[in-house]
Amino acid sequence: MKLTVWTYEGPPHVGAMRVATAMQGLHYVLHAPQGDTYADLLFTMIERRSKRPPVSYTTFQARDLGGDTANLFRTAAQDACDRFRPEAIIVGASCTAELIQDNPGGLAEALGLPVPVIALDLPSYQRRENFGADETFLQIVRHLARPMARTARVSCNILGPTALGFRHRDDLAEITALLEEMGIEVNLAAPMGARPGDIARMGAAHFNVLLYPETAESAARHCETAFGQPYTRTVPIGVAATRAFIAEVAALAGTARHPDEARLRQPWWAASVDSTYLTGKRVFLFGDATHVIAAARIARDEIGFEVCGMGCYNREQARALRAAAKQFGVEPLITDDYLEVEAAIAALQPELILGTQMERHIGKRLGIPCAVISAPVHVQDFPARHSPQMGFEGANVIFDTWVHPLVMGLEEHLLHMFRDDFEFHDAAGPSHHGGHAPRSLSDAPGALPPHPQDTSERKMPEAPAADSIVWLSDAERELKKIPFFVRGKARRNTENFAAGKGLNEISIDTLYEAKAHYAR
Amino acid sequence: MTALPAGGCRDLPVLRERGQREVFCGLTGLIWLHRKMQDAFFLVVGSRTCAHLLQSAAGVMIFAEPRFGTAILEEKDLAGLADAQTELDREVDRLLARRPDIRQLFLVGSCPSEVIKLDLAKAAERQSARHAPHVRVLNFSGSGIETTFTQGEDACLAAMVPVLPKTQARELLLVGALPDVVEDQALALLAAMGITPVRVLPARRSGEMPAVGAHTVFALTQPFLADTREALLRRGARQITAPFPFGEEGTTLWLRAVADEFGVPSDLFDSVTAAPRARARKAVAAQAETLRDRTLFFFPDSQLEVPLARFLARECGMRPLEVGTPYLHRDILGPDLDLLPPVPVLSEGQDVDRQLDRARAQRPDLTVCGLGLANPLEAEGLATKWAIELVFTPVHFYEQAGDLAGLFARPLRRRALLSPGAALEAAE
Ligand code: SF4
Ligand code: SF4
Numbered sequence: 001m002k003l004t005v006w007t008y009e010g011p012p013h014v015g016a017m018r019v020a021t022a023m024q025g026l027h028y029v030l031h032a033p034q035g036d037t038y039a040d041l042l043f044t045m046i047e048r049r050s051k052r053p054p055v056s057y058t059t060f061q062a063r064d065l066g067g068d069t070a071n072l073f074r075t076a077a078q079d080a081c082d083r084f085r086p087e088a089i090i091v092g093a094s095c096t097a098e099l100i101q102d103n104p105g106g107l108a109e110a111l112g113l114p115v116p117v118i119a120l121d122l123p124s125y126q127r128r129e130n131f132g133a134d135e136t137f138l139q140i141v142r143h144l145a146r147p148m149a150r151t152a153r154v155s156c157n158i159l160g161p162t163a164l165g166f167r168h169r170d171d172l173a174e175i176t177a178l179l180e181e182m183g184i185e186v187n188l189a190a191p192m193g194a195r196p197g198d199i200a201r202m203g204a205a206h207f208n209v210l211l212y213p214e215t216a217e218s219a220a221r222h223c224e225t226a227f228g229q230p231y232t233r234t235v236p237i238g239v240a241a242t243r244a245f246i247a248e249v250a251a252l253a254g255t256a257r258h259p260d261e262a263r264l265r266q267p268w269w270a271a272s273v274d275s276t277y278l279t280g281k282r283v284f285l286f287g288d289a290t291h292v293i294a295a296a297r298i299a300r301d302e303i304g305f306e307v308c309g310m311g312c313y314n315r316e317q318a319r320a321l322r323a324a325a326k327q328f329g330v331e332p333l334i335t336d337d338y339l340e341v342e343a344a345i346a347a348l349q350p351e352l353i354l355g356t357q358m359e360r361h362i363g364k365r366l367g368i369p370c371a372v373i374s375a376p377v378h379v380q381d382f383p384a385r386h387s388p389q390m391g392f393e394g395a396n397v398i399f400d401t402w403v404h405p406l407v408m409g410l411e412e413h414l415l416h417m418f419r420d421d422f423e424f425h426d427a428a429g430p431s432h433h434g435g436h437a438p439r440s441l442s443d444a445p446g447a448l449p450p451h452p453q454d455t456s457e458r459k460m461p462e463a464p465a466a467d468s469i470v471w472l473s474d475a476e477r478e479l480k481k482i483p484f485f486v487r488g489k490a491r492r493n494t495e496n497f498a499a500g501k502g503l504n505e506i507s508i509d510t511l512y513e514a515k516a517h518y519a520r
Numbered sequence: 521m522t523a524l525p526a527g528g529c530r531d532l533p534v535l536r537e538r539g540q541r542e543v544f545c546g547l548t549g550l551i552w553l554h555r556k557m558q559d560a561f562f563l564v565v566g567s568r569t570c571a572h573l574l575q576s577a578a579g580v581m582i583f584a585e586p587r588f589g590t591a592i593l594e595e596k597d598l599a600g601l602a603d604a605q606t607e608l609d610r611e612v613d614r615l616l617a618r619r620p621d622i623r624q625l626f627l628v629g630s631c632p633s634e635v636i637k638l639d640l641a642k643a644a645e646r647q648s649a650r651h652a653p654h655v656r657v658l659n660f661s662g663s664g665i666e667t668t669f670t671q672g673e674d675a676c677l678a679a680m681v682p683v684l685p686k687t688q689a690r691e692l693l694l695v696g697a698l699p700d701v702v703e704d705q706a707l708a709l710l711a712a713m714g715i716t717p718v719r720v721l722p723a724r725r726s727g728e729m730p731a732v733g734a735h736t737v738f739a740l741t742q743p744f745l746a747d748t749r750e751a752l753l754r755r756g757a758r759q760i761t762a763p764f765p766f767g768e769e770g771t772t773l774w775l776r777a778v779a780d781e782f783g784v785p786s787d788l789f790d791s792v793t794a795a796p797r798a799r800a801r802k803a804v805a806a807q808a809e810t811l812r813d814r815t816l817f818f819f820p821d822s823q824l825e826v827p828l829a830r831f832l833a834r835e836c837g838m839r840p841l842e843v844g845t846p847y848l849h850r851d852i853l854g855p856d857l858d859l860l861p862p863v864p865v866l867s868e869g870q871d872v873d874r875q876l877d878r879a880r881a882q883r884p885d886l887t888v889c890g891l892g893l894a895n896p897l898e899a900e901g902l903a904t905k906w907a908i909e910l911v912f913t914p915v916h917f918y919e920q921a922g923d924l925a926g927l928f929a930r931p932l933r934r935r936a937l938l939s940p941g942a943a944l945e946a947a948e
Contacts, residue, residue, distance in 0.1 A: 001593060010572040033545065040891075049896075052896045095569045
């Protein structure tokens with residue numbers, strides 16, 4: 001038993017829903033109680049889907065237990081076939097149905113439905129959402145795909161994009177265009193947009209492009225063994241990764257056509273003098289391993305940040321993340337407990353967080369800017385505009401998105417020079433942040449602008465052992481002269497420094513000694 | 521005011537459906553209960569699904585550490601139940617040590633805990649003894665196999681009734697978790713009529729929990745409190761029945777029933793209610809311009825459907841086509857059913873696909889439904905109102921009557937603003 005408040009991943013059957021909802025012509029019959037239908041709103045509200053997910057829930061109740069829950073399942077499966085006329089169905093159990101052991105696969109098999117029935121066995125008490133998506137996709141491929149002759153022209157399948165994925169829709173469009181520019185045909189993309197009938201002709205492709213190991217690595221491996229299709233290992237997020245991906249694809253396809261890089265602006269945007277202020281900004285990264293590893297490389301090599309910590313919540317990919325963390329010389333944080341993540345961030349005091357919606361909240365609480373790089377994400381991370389993470393346009397998008405929460409370079413200087421001018425007073429904050437300008441960080445947690453829904457019941461993690469230290473009034477005045485966006489850090493650093501030295505008063509000298517101590 | 525349509529729905533035949541339901545389970549109630557009861561913690565004993573439901577149903581996350589959480593059962597808990605009890609004790613000890621502000625702890629049963637027959641009553645008893653007198657531990661079920669959405673609150677309050685202290689005092693007890701601002705308005709109106717003291721279940725803090733006895737009279741403020749009502753009747757309390765306090769009419773009838781019970785002179789009643797009544801009528805009238813003669817379809821959700829249909833039909837001039845509700849408690853809804861003009865379909869339970877067929881065939885001007893159905897129906901050209909907002913927003917009593925009507929008017933006004941058809945093409 002483990003006490004959990006917020007989770008990074010849902011249960012595995014939600015992963016199965018992400019696959020079913022991304023596909024066409026597939027239906028999912030899920031043995032589950034009524035409350036589990038909440039999962040529909042993830043798709044209709046957060047992702048703004050205009051159709052209900054293709055899921056029939058049996059919604060058994062207590063009075064059905066011991067009676068005939070199995071029959072409820074049979075009826076639901078039969079009704080779903082009659083009403084929705086799918087080309088194939090997947091069947092499975094949620095956590096509760098797993099306990100009553102009705103064996104949905106066997107029941108559906110016995111019905112003699114006119115379409116393929118794919119049984120899912122997703123251990124709800126051990127595994128999570130990403131596993132559920134990966135395993136579901138694997139089972140679909142296993143059941144439906146057959147070896148077949150390769151297409152005459154060189155072609156590939158794109159594997160991984162699902163419903164509710166972070167920018168999957170746009171990544172898919174971006175990479176499809178990139179492959180076409182290279183003269184490579186896309187045989188099919190799956191799960192997103194694929195029909196069961198399309199899956200059947202997966203074997204016709206010459207190789208597979210694996211976009212998200214989280215959701216499709218097992219299927220890619222299966223295709224490698226069953227159909228002899230190699231698959232790509234590079235995830236094309238970032239400029240260098242996209243170029244490496246192109247090279248990898250070119251080698252697999254035996255083509256030399258390099259896509260046009262004219263649209264790529266990120267390297268110049270990073271090199272231009274305004275970006276100088278980005279130099280060495282300390283960033284902390286957290287999310288799914290694939291996005292975090294890619295983002296860490298971009299942060300260090302393409303923007304000039306310093307990576308001060310990184311981690312992931314999905315244990316399935318922990319090994320890759322550990323290896324990457326080693327390269328960056330930081331401790332890997334592998335956990336699905338957001339409190340641990342928050343504690344790590346509070347201790348490291350990064351200047352920017354790159355994370356999920358959870359880290360966005362942590363950032364809000366700690367007064368640290370945050371940009372989102374990974375699922376789980378919320379409604380505003382499904383923008384109306386094309387906004388990929390992958391490919392050259394993805395690199396442009398990433399630069400804009402990460403820089404946005406920071407104070408712009410020129411602005412930083414202006415704020416500094418005119419900080420006593422009424423228009424540039426500390427509380428003004430970055431001018432492009434309209435409504436929610438950060439307030440002064442100097443005045444303890446309560447001063448942070450509350451998120452409308454934020455109940456803020458919990459105190460912020462305390463700076464270690466610094467509570468008893470007194471700021472002398474001249475030091476306090478001096479502290480106020482430091483621009484607000486670094487003042488919180490200056491205060492904490494100074495207090496930590498003083499605590500380390502066993503001081504209980506902070507004077508101007510202490511302040512500047514601390515500054516010198518922490519200067520990099 | 522225009523002449524009200526005559527009739528009543530008490531004896532109307534009910535369409536009973538037993539197919540797939542598209543509703544939340546009772547765990548969802550924790551989202552508003554934990555805000556209401558400020559020193560209570562709600563510990564769900566369940567699965568990752570339960571935790572994910574709570575996180576998703578909140579719509580947005582109430583970040584910070586809220587006073588609810590899920591003790592997620594793991595493989596080993598399923599195998600040995602004795603161990604599950606020990607594990608639970610350990611989690612509770614840890615929680616209470618970390619949160620000394622907690623005075624009441626609710627162990628909340630889920631589908632998995634009930635299917636494996638994990639005895640939370642026993643656990644609550646044991647932990648109560650262990651943490652008394654600082655913390656009292658109770659248990660109830662919020663599971664999806666036992667409870668639908670608002671029934672979670674009912675189960676919670678019903679669990680509290682047997683342990684409320686005993687009293688011989690003749691006191692009024694208001695039952696139902698209302699937002700504090702609304703509760704204060706109700707108490708002020710009652711006080712102005714000379715009805716004091718008034719007790720409230722649930723109280724905001726554990727120290728203020730009401731006492732009950734044979735001279736207690738109670739009035740429900742929410743229609744879904746069937747088990748709580750039973751439990752109070754068993755303790756000898758007596759119920760004041762009335763329509764529910766939605767809209768000007770509902771509020772007045774509800775207050776009048778209470779006033780009559782306490783012998784409030786009618787001129788006093790009138791002088792206390794005149795001003796807020798006038799305000800409510802005016803506020804509702806402004807919204808009713810948008811709502812009048814529009815057709816209305818309720819999917820089952822919160823059990824508020826019948827009283828709300830009554831309000832929307834009688835005070836706003838809407839025409840309900842179908843009023844669906846998860847459960848139809850005639851004992852509780854009688855006065856509202858009497859007032860509700862006959863509706864073509866009154867349905868209980870759900871078979872969601874068939875109900876969608878009916879809604880599509882009738883193309884109501886406004887459909888009240890859950891979050892899972894709203895956008896798909898909008899994409900089919902039907903205006904919708906999310907039902908969940910009705911339990912998260914202050915909607916009871918006079919000062920909220922206009923806001924309540926406004927919740928239904930806004931989607932219609934919005935549709936009128938947006939250029940017709942554009943959204944539908946884009947949704948394809
Ligand atoms: S329906 Fe049951 S299993 Fe699902 S979230 Fe509710 S209590 Fe948990
Ligand atoms: S800030 Fe609000 S809207 Fe944004 S991710 Fe958090 S809960 Fe969702």
